[in-house]
Amino acid sequence: MGVKVEVFRMILYLTFPxxxxxxxxxxxxxxxxxxxxxxxxxxxxxxxxLEEFKERIRKQREERLLRAA
Structure with missing residues (x-):
């Protein structure tokens, strides 16, 4: 009986994951x-x-870089 229980437990341990x-x-x-x-x-x-906001921020950064140069 002990081997059958161990085989069942091993099958369960492998099958579940x-x-x-x-x-x-x-x-x-x-x-x-x-x-x-x-x-x-x-x-x-x-x-x-969100895409429009990103575009506005990108344009603002570009303008700041142009003014700084």
Whole structure:
């Protein structure tokens, strides 16, 4: 009986991490859940505002460098 229990435990110890790795690396899960969450946090209109802000800052830095030169 002891060997059967040990074999079962070894199978369980090996199967559980492999199964969790396989489940967590499913592309469909990533696309459906993670990307959807990202879109909720940063909607496209906010991304546009962020890009405009970055462009304004870049122009201001360029103007400062031109004035300094």
């Amino acid at each position: 492999v199964a969790m790795f396989w489940i967590s690396n499913q592309a469909e899960w990533f696309e459906n859940d993670v990307i959807q969450c990202k879109r909720e946090l940063w909607p496209p209109d906010k991304r546009q505002e």
